[in-house]
Structure formats: C-alpha cells, structure tokens
Amino acid sequence: xxxxxxxxxxxxxxxxxxxxxxxxxxxxxxxxxxxxxxxxxxxxxxxxxxxxxxxxxxxxxxxxxxxxxxxxxxxxxxxxxxxxxxxxxxxxxxxxxxxxxxxxxxxxxxxxxxxxxxxxxxxxxxxxxxxxxxxxxxxxxxxxxxxxxxxxxxxxxxxxxxxxxxxxxxxxxxxxxxxxxxxxxxxxxxxxxxxxxxxxxxxxxxxxxxxxxxxxxxxxxxxxxxxxxxxxxxxxxxxxxxxxxxxxxxxxxxxxxxxxxxxxxxxxxxxxxxxxxxxxxxxxxxxxxxxxxxxxxxxxxxxxxxxxxxxxxxxxxxxxxxxxxxxxxxxxxxxxxxx
Ligand code: WQD
Numbered sequence: 001x002x003x004x005x006x007x008x009x010x011x012x013x014x015x016x017x018x019x020x021x022x023x024x025x026x027x028x029x030x031x032x033x034x035x036x037x038x039x040x041x042x043x044x045x046x047x048x049x050x051x052x053x054x055x056x057x058x059x060x061x062x063x064x065x066x067x068x069x070x071x072x073x074x075x076x077x078x079x080x081x082x083x084x085x086x087x088x089x090x091x092x093x094x095x096x097x098x099x100x101x102x103x104x105x106x107x108x109x110x111x112x113x114x115x116x117x118x119x120x121x122x123x124x125x126x127x128x129x130x131x132x133x134x135x136x137x138x139x140x141x142x143x144x145x146x147x148x149x150x151x152x153x154x155x156x157x158x159x160x161x162x163x164x165x166x167x168x169x170x171x172x173x174x175x176x177x178x179x180x181x182x183x184x185x186x187x188x189x190x191x192x193x194x195x196x197x198x199x200x201x202x203x204x205x206x207x208x209x210x211x212x213x214x215x216x217x218x219x220x221x222x223x224x225x226x227x228x229x230x231x232x233x234x235x236x237x238x239x240x241x242x243x244x245x246x247x248x249x250x251x252x253x254x255x256x257x258x259x260x261x262x263x264x265x266x267x268x269x270x271x272x273x274x275x276x277x278x279x280x281x282x283x284x285x286x287x288x289x290x291x292x293x294x295x296x297x298x299x300x301x302x303x304x305x306x307x308x309x310x311x312x313x314x315x316x317x318x319x320x321x322x323x324x325x326x327x328x329x330x331x332x333x334x335x336x337x338x339x
Contacts, residue, residue: 001025001026001027002026002027002077002078002249002253003026003027003028003029003073003075003076003077003078004021004026004027004028004029004076004077004078004079004080004249005029005031005073005076005078005079005080006018006021006028006029006030006031006079006080006082007031007032007060007079007080007081007082007083007105007109008031008032008037008081008082008083008084008124009028009030009031009032009053009055009082010030010032010034010037010038010039010041010042010045010055011032011036011037011082011083012037012182012192012193012194012238013082013124013179013182013238013241013242014030014032014037014080014082014083015037015041015044015045015191016186016191016238016239016241016242017080017082017241017242017245017246018030018045018049018053019045019048019049019186019191019242020239020242020243020245020246021245021246021249022045022049022051022053023049024246026246026249027053028051028053029053029054029055029056029073029076030042030053030054030055030056031055031056031058031060031069031083032055032056032057032083033057033058033059033060033083034057035059035085036085036086036196037194038194039055039057041191041194042055044190044191045191047188047190048186048188048190048191054073056069056072059101059105060083060104060105060108060109061100061101061104061105061108063108066108066109066112067112070112070116076116076118077118077120077253078118078119078120078121078122078249078252078253079109079113079118079120079121079122080122080124080245080249081105081106081109081121081122081123081124082124083105084101084102084105084124084154085097085098085101085102085151086151087151087200088128088148088149088151088152088200088299089149089200089299090151091149091150091151091152091154092149092150092299095150098150098151098154099150099153099154099157102151102154102155102158103154103157103158103161106123106158106161106162107161109121110161110162110165110172113172114169117171119171119172119173119252120173120249120252120253121162121172121173121174121175121252122174122175122176122177122245122248122249122252123158123159123162123174123175123176123177124177124179125155125158125159125176125177125178125179125263126152126155126178126179127178127179127180127181127234127265127267127304127306128147128148128149128151128152128155129144129147129152129155129156129159129178130142130143130144130145130178130304131144131145131146131147131148131152131301132145132301132302132303132304133145133301133304136271136303136304136305137269137271137305137306137307137308138265138304138305138306138307139265139307139309139310140178140263140264140265140310144156148299148301149299158176159176159263162174162176162261163261166259166260166261167261170260172260173252173255173257173260174260174261174262175248175251175252175257175262175263175264176261176262176263176264177241177244177245177248177263177264177266178263178264178265178266179236179241179266179267180233180234180235180236180265180266180267180268180304180305180306181201181202181233181234181235181236181267182235182236182237182238182241183201183202183203183235183236183237183238183326183327183330184203184237184238184239184321184325184326184327184329184330184333185238185329185330185332185333186238186239186329186333187239187329189329189332189333189335189336190336191333192238192329192330192333192334192337193238193330193333194337198214202233202274202277203235203277203326203327203330204330204334205217206277206278206281206289206327206330207330207331207333207334208334209289209290209291210281210285210287210289210331210334211334211335211338213338215290216290216291216292217278217289217290217291217292218291218292218294219274219275219278219291219292219293219294220274220294220295220296220297220300221274221294221295221296221297221300222293222294223296224296224302224303225302226273226302226303227273228273228275228276229275230273230274230275230276230293231273231274231300231301231302231303232271232272232273232302232303232304232305233271233272233274233303233304233305234267234268234269234270234271234272234304234305234306235268235272235277235323235326236266236267236268236319236326237319237321237325237326237329239321240268240319240320240321241266243317244264244266244311244315244317247315247316247317248264248315248317251315251316258314264310264311264314264315264317265306265307265308265310265311266306266308266311266317266319267305267306267308267319268305268306268308268319268322269305269306269307269308269319270305270323271303271304271305272323276323277323277327278291280323280324280327281327281330281331284324284327284328284331285327285328285331
C-alpha cells in the first residue's frame with residue numbers, strides 16, 4: 001500500500017483529498033498546523049472513511065519538527081502539499097508571512113525528500129498564476145502574468161522552485177495542479193469549507209448569507225465585459241478536485257510522466273458569472289438570496305476559465321460534477337454546520 005504524506009490534510013481541499021485517498025486504499029499521514037482548519041475534521045474523516053490516519057500538528061517552517069515527523073513515519077512514498085496561507089487580501093497586508101510560510105515550508109519538504117529518497121510530489125498551485133489571461137480559455141501554455149498578489153506570487157515562485165529542483169535532481173517527479181475555483185462539499189456534509197472570519201470567497205459568503213449569518217451578499221462588479229456584467233470564473237467541485245490529486249499521484253507512482261516537472265489546469269472548462277451562481281443557488285435550493293450589485297473588488301480579474309483538454313487527455317482526469325451539484329452540496333454543508 002503506497003504511503004502518502006498530505007500536508008494541510010485537515011483543510012478544505014486537503015480533507016476531501018484524504019478521504020478520496022483512504023477510499024482508494026492509500027496509507028495516509030496528515031500534517032496540519034490548524035491555522036486554517038480544525039482538529040475535529042479528523043473525526044469526520046474517520047466517520048466517512050472508517051479510518052483515522054496519523055495526524056501531526058506542526059508548522060512546516062519548523063525544520064526540526066518536520067525532521068522528527070519524517071523520522072516517526074518511515075516509508076513515505078510521496079507527498080501531496082496543500083499547506084499554505086491562501087487569502088489574497090491578507091497576503092497584500094502581510095507579504096513576509098506569506099513568502100516565509102508558503103516558500104520555506106516547500107523548501108523544507110524538498111530537503112527532506114532529497115535526504116530520504118522520496119521522489120513523488122504533487123503541488124497545490126492555482127489559476128492565479130495566469131493573472132488576467134489575454135486569451136480564453138486558459139491553457140497550460142498561457143503565459144504567467146506578473147502576480148496580482150504576494151499569495152499569487154508564492155504559487156508562481158513555488159512552481160519555479162519545483163522546476164529548478166526537478167532540473168537539478170532528475171529522480172524528483174513533480175506535478176503541479178493549477179486549481180480554478182474550488183467550491184462545494186462532500187455528499188455526506190461531514191466535511192466542507194470552514195472559512196475563518198468573514199469569507200473572502202463567493203460561495204461560502206452566499207451560503208452564510210442564506211443561513212442568516214451575513215445580512216447581504218454584495219456582488220462585486222456589474223460593469224464587466226461579460227454577458228450579465230458580473231465576473232466569470234471556472235467553479236470546480238472540491239470532490240472532482242480531490243480525485244484529480246489521486247490521479248496525479250498514480251501518474252507519478254506509475255512513472256507515466258513525459259518530463260519530471262508537469263503542470264495541469266484543473267477546472268471544468270465552463271465559466272459562470274457571479275449572478276449565474278447566485279441564481280443557480282436560489283433555484284437548486286429553492287430559496288431567495290439577499291444580494292445587491294456593488295462596485296468591483298480591487299485585484300479581481302474579469303474572466304478566467306480553463307481549457308481542460310490537456311488534463312482530460314494527458315492526465316486522464318475530467319470533472320464530472322456540475323454547478324447545481326456544487327451549490328446543492330455547499331448549502332447542505334452550511335445547514336449542517338449552522339445547526
Ligand atoms: C469569485 C468571484 C468576486 C465574494 C480566489 C483566489 C484564487 C483561488 C480561488 C486559491 C469574483 C466575486 C466574491 C463576494 C463577490 N484560490 N465575489 N462577492 O477571487 O476568483 O479566486 O479563489 O488558489 O487564488 O484569488 O474567488 O470566490 O473570492 O471570487 O461578488 O462576497 O466572486 O469578485 O468575481 P477568486 P472568489
């Protein structure tokens with residue numbers, strides 16, 4: 001049984017990926033510093049999968065703690081690295097925290113891999129590396145634009161570090177998955193998105209407004225050059241995203257890579273506007289949402305959605321869940337945690 005270390009494994013995408021891996025008979029070890037997650041998620045993972053992976057609460061910037069964890073967990077074959085700070089606005093206010101946390105953690109992991117002969121690494125990257133693309137849909141050949149935030153820059157620099165490491169160490173095998181907009185929750189509603197404080201992201205803000213936790217949703221921007229004037233994104237169900245990680249891992253394990261550093265766009269290939277998401281949420285959940293059209297949010301791009309041809313044909317992965325399923329599962333999750 002392959003043994004996989006999942007960093008950030010109690011987080012939103014991490015916990016859904018852990019469940020998928022356990023259900024596919026992987027042995028999993030979780031590392032998380034609980035800065036943006038809760039230890040109780042491990043109980044939910046056990047409830048869903050019937051297994052309770054070993055969990056180490058540590059910050060990957062703490063080199064000795066990382067070393068000790070690897071000593072306690074011999075035989076790790078591969079790593080899926082989610083652990084990172086990811087709030088775009090916060091990264092503008094606290095750039096040094098973001099560069100330290102997101103890059104030092106990555107470097108510590110790569111050093112351990114080098115020392116212990118671990119070769120397979122899946123990296124949590126983001127469509128944010130493209131900025132506002134000149135052409136849509138975005139392909140893997142679309143140029144990286146100067147990052148719009150320190151957070152986005154840590155993803156660009158993170159990929160550069162991995163590319164350089166793969167050049168220097170030919171045995172290293174890396175896949176970077178460039179996520180578009182992850183939304184929704186596991187069908188059990190036992191795990192889902194747990195934003196800390198006021199949600200930055202659209203869907204948790206919608207569900208919290210519907211649950212009465214927020215008075216009103218503001219739709220940021222009504223004058224974009226899009227069909228209804230609101231911004232367009234490629235929303236992807238978090239379970240589709242989790243499954244992409246398992247498929248990427250198998251590609252590495254089975255030595256199917258064309259080169260030892262690869263990256264794939266992980267989206268649905270469909271763009272939806274903010275108003276489309278709001279209207280779909282109201283329709284599938286049979287409710288009315290209190291929202292108002294407001295000014296643009298600084299730093300937002302107008303439209304971004306993926307060309308998924310490469311992931312579909314080369315990686316052998318395709319999203320299967322639609323926007324209705326994303327928004328139904330998001331609401332089911334919100335109702336459970338708001339009880
Ligand atoms: C989506 C749309 C908002 C909140 C972010 C990160 C990106 C990636 C995905 C990690 C935008 C609008 C939002 C609200 C709104 N994360 N919106 N009212 O900004 O596309 O991407 O998440 O890799 O790095 O930047 O996602 O959900 O914040 O916004 O109108 O209260 O919803 O303006 O058009 P975004 P988002």
